[in-house]
Amino acid sequence: MQFDIATPTLSEEGARRLEWAGRRMPVLASLRERFRQEKPLEGRTVAACLHVTAETANLMLALRDAGARPALCASNPLSTQDDIAAALVAEGIPVFAVRGEDSDTYYGHIHSVLDLEPDITMDDGADLATILHTTRTELNPVGSTEETTTGVIRLRAMAEDGTLRVPVVAVNDSQTKHLFDNRYGTGQSAMDGIIRASNVLIAGSNVVVVGYGDCGRGVADRARGLGAHVIVVEVDAVRAISAVMDGHRVLTADDAAEIGHIFITVTGNKHVLRRRHFERMRNGAILANAGHFDIELELTALEEMAGPSRPIRANLDEYVMPDGRRILIAAEGRLVNLGAAEGHPADVMDLSFSNQALAAEWLVQNEGALEPQIYTLPAELDAEVARIKLEALGFGLEKLTDDQVSYLSGWQEGTA
Numbered sequence: 001m002q003f004d005i006a007t008p009t010l011s012e013e014g015a016r017r018l019e020w021a022g023r024r025m026p027v028l029a030s031l032r033e034r035f036r037q038e039k040p041l042e043g044r045t046v047a048a049c050l051h052v053t054a055e056t057a058n059l060m061l062a063l064r065d066a067g068a069r070p071a072l073c074a075s076n077p078l079s080t081q082d083d084i085a086a087a088l089v090a091e092g093i094p095v096f097a098v099r100g101e102d103s104d105t106y107y108g109h110i111h112s113v114l115d116l117e118p119d120i121t122m123d124d125g126a127d128l129a130t131i132l133h134t135t136r137t138e139l140n141p142v143g144s145t146e147e148t149t150t151g152v153i154r155l156r157a158m159a160e161d162g163t164l165r166v167p168v169v170a171v172n173d174s175q176t177k178h179l180f181d182n183r184y185g186t187g188q189s190a191m192d193g194i195i196r197a198s199n200v201l202i203a204g205s206n207v208v209v210v211g212y213g214d215c216g217r218g219v220a221d222r223a224r225g226l227g228a229h230v231i232v233v234e235v236d237a238v239r240a241i242s243a244v245m246d247g248h249r250v251l252t253a254d255d256a257a258e259i260g261h262i263f264i265t266v267t268g269n270k271h272v273l274r275r276r277h278f279e280r281m282r283n284g285a286i287l288a289n290a291g292h293f294d295i296e297l298e299l300t301a302l303e304e305m306a307g308p309s310r311p312i313r314a315n316l317d318e319y320v321m322p323d324g325r326r327i328l329i330a331a332e333g334r335l336v337n338l339g340a341a342e343g344h345p346a347d348v349m350d351l352s353f354s355n356q357a358l359a360a361e362w363l364v365q366n367e368g369a370l371e372p373q374i375y376t377l378p379a380e381l382d383a384e385v386a387r388i389k390l391e392a393l394g395f396g397l398e399k400l401t402d403d404q405v406s407y408l409s410g411w412q413e414g415t416a
């Protein structure tokens, strides 16, 4: 078996963390039980480009239970947990990922999983799909799945201009993914990453959240829960007004730049904080990004203004401006929740990765019948994932009476 990881010696520690995460993933566990009986992915190779975390490792084991041959590379050079990579290799699953790998190694690893000629590809940010549509056009998988908002936006753009040549399941678009993972997962783990990188007190500080989508709303909620004054920056008026009614201040980036102590970008867009904002920032401002790519902070401009940075703590680099102000960047401007913390808790990745496993099964079940388009998993699967999670958490779900079903589907009954 080929693989490329930091060191196999970390496998025992990785196996313990993998087990711990698995205990908190009851929906995936119930799928694994069914997969072991039914083997819906028998003989299929699945190439996954996902963050190499304990939760992803549990997904890899679920795919293997389904009869697949999974292989994994990283979807971000800084998110790999080397102990987890080692634990998966010890399980016989090929992994090509080393925390902190350079760009050439990162893309080399993507090619390594594609060399296995996958039947299904799983992406978090569309890197595999991009290579499939540029340099590896000889490969023709049955279909692909996509985990995150940024990847889905890119794949939709490919579908619109007629470039897309494989069917894709937008896992992000399942309600049991984006309403939970993006909101509660990113919310908690982004704050966790900032705290681990800086150990600053959040209470009483001005936390600026740039982007108030599912992720931004989650980050803003958790920052407020820690006692911050939250300021939101948005370009979409509807989202901006919902931030206002959620109780946050909404300002332009220029105005927010002057008062923020901590900035978190979560837009999926480029250079949302740039030179003009760095010029206005207070001494000691801490900047972090939780959006998919490391392009939300214009770090090249910061380097032009301040010269090279120096590491002041693990995962925190300091730039000194010509006027003496210090600006700090967490996790090199990459996903702070994965670069400086452990990513989303298993409890929420249970939902996302159950959707990933169901998406792979759905692609195989529908092989030959799908167009090169973006698909969303059927609503019944969303409901089933939510139902199993509720049951596992020990909550009850009310049922409609027959009378209520007929009332909701009719129009004659009104004011008594």
Ligand SMILES: NC(=O)c1ccc[n+]([C@@H]2O[C@H](COP(=O)([O-])OP(=O)(O)OC[C@H]3O[C@@H](n4cnc5c(N)ncnc54)[C@H](O)[C@@H]3O)[C@@H](O)[C@H]2O)c1
Binding pocket: 148, 149, 150, 151, 178, 181, 182, 186, 210, 211, 212, 213, 214, 215, 216, 233, 234, 235, 236, 239, 266, 267, 268, 269, 272, 290, 291, 292, 293, 335, 336, 337, 344
């Ligand atoms: N850190 C993680 O683990 C994690 C998890 C899930 C998603 N993501 C990524 O986070 C990003 C956001 O995801 P989402 O689901 O919240 O997306 P979303 O589309 O729901 O929200 C993004 C918001 O950013 C706003 N925006 C765009 N440009 C802006 C600008 N210049 N200034 C201010 N606001 C701007 C948009 O109007 C939108 O409301 C994506 O890149 C996604 O892939 C990261």
